[in-house]
Amino acid sequence: MRRTREEAEATRLAIMEKGLELFSEQGVAATRLSDIARDAGFTRGAIYWHFKNKWDLFDAICEFYSQPFKQLSDASLSDQEQDPLGKLRQLLVGLLSKIEFDPSFRRMMVMFIRESSGICVGEISDPVAQFMQYQHRRRLSVIRNAIKRGQLPASIDPEAASWLIKAMVDGYITSWLQRSDYFSISSNADVFVDTVIASLSALQPVPDSVDDEVCTL
Structure with a gap:
């Protein structure tokens, strides 16, 4: 089922919120995208759909x-x-x-x-x-x-x-x-x-x- 624009934006914000939480606690270098995906309840593919890498996520x-x-x-x-x-x-x-x-x-x-x-x-x-x-x-x-x-x-x-x-x-x-x-x-x-x-x-x-x-x- 194709996601709506609103659903995609909600996913993006959820990834950013979890990324922010982990980055602030342990630093960007020590955080893997797989950690963010796991804790946010998404697949790594969902992460890469929105962000090229963790520094792209940091900038966002x-x-x-x-x-x-x-x-x-x-x-x-x-x-x-x-x-x-x-x-x-x-x-x-x-x-x-x-x-x-x-x-x-x-x-x-x-x-x-x-x-x-x-x-x-x-x-x-x-x-x-x-x-x-x-x-x-x-x-x-x-x-x-x-x-x-x-x-x-x-x-x-x-x-x-x-x-x-x-x-x-x-x-x-x-x-x-x-x-x-x-x-x-x-x-x-x-x-x-x-x-x-x-x-x-x-x-x-x-x-x-x-x-x-x-x-x-």
């Missing part, structure tokens, strides 16, 4: 669970946006709030932080590195838009600013995941994000030359 999970923030993200990248930092702020505050109250989104962030830190396999895989670079380029666009609009000083180092955002947000999320009973990540999201944005203005480019006396210290 990231895209699907990031979708609620795409409009804000795209707006902050637009040359026409008058308040790129404001849009970035809304995105980060919304992301932190969603982590606390949406278990699936929380798993997605756990999965990505695990993979992008390299703690699962000792190094970052090419698909994750490519996704990290994609996100980095988007953050750079936001920062440069903010500089153009006068929201950030022209003297800051955009590259350093991009990675500072990632480091601070990932670190904050990781700390909360370790001891979520200590504080509410959503209740403190506004103050934290304001601190991140304020920190960007202090970043300066690495000087072309360093004083010889300093080098001897």
Whole structure:
């Protein structure tokens, strides 16, 4: 019997949900598609009908669970946006709030932080590195838009600013995941994000030359 489009989409979502669960618990490298098929109650053929391999599934999970923030993200990248930092702020505050109250989104962030830190396999895989670079380029666009609009000083180092955002947000999320009973990540999201944005203005480019006396210290 031929499946309807709705049934096919339901199967795809079920595979993504089970894939997300296993990826977040044990990492992508340690998870086989056969594990996902078994736990989700599907055949391997059903998995391959929807996804070429587990990294294709990884990409689909990231895209699907990031979708609620795409409009804000795209707006902050637009040359026409008058308040790129404001849009970035809304995105980060919304992301932190969603982590606390949406278990699936929380798993997605756990999965990505695990993979992008390299703690699962000792190094970052090419698909994750490519996704990290994609996100980095988007953050750079936001920062440069903010500089153009006068929201950030022209003297800051955009590259350093991009990675500072990632480091601070990932670190904050990781700390909360370790001891979520200590504080509410959503209740403190506004103050934290304001601190991140304020920190960007202090970043300066690495000087072309360093004083010889300093080098001897």
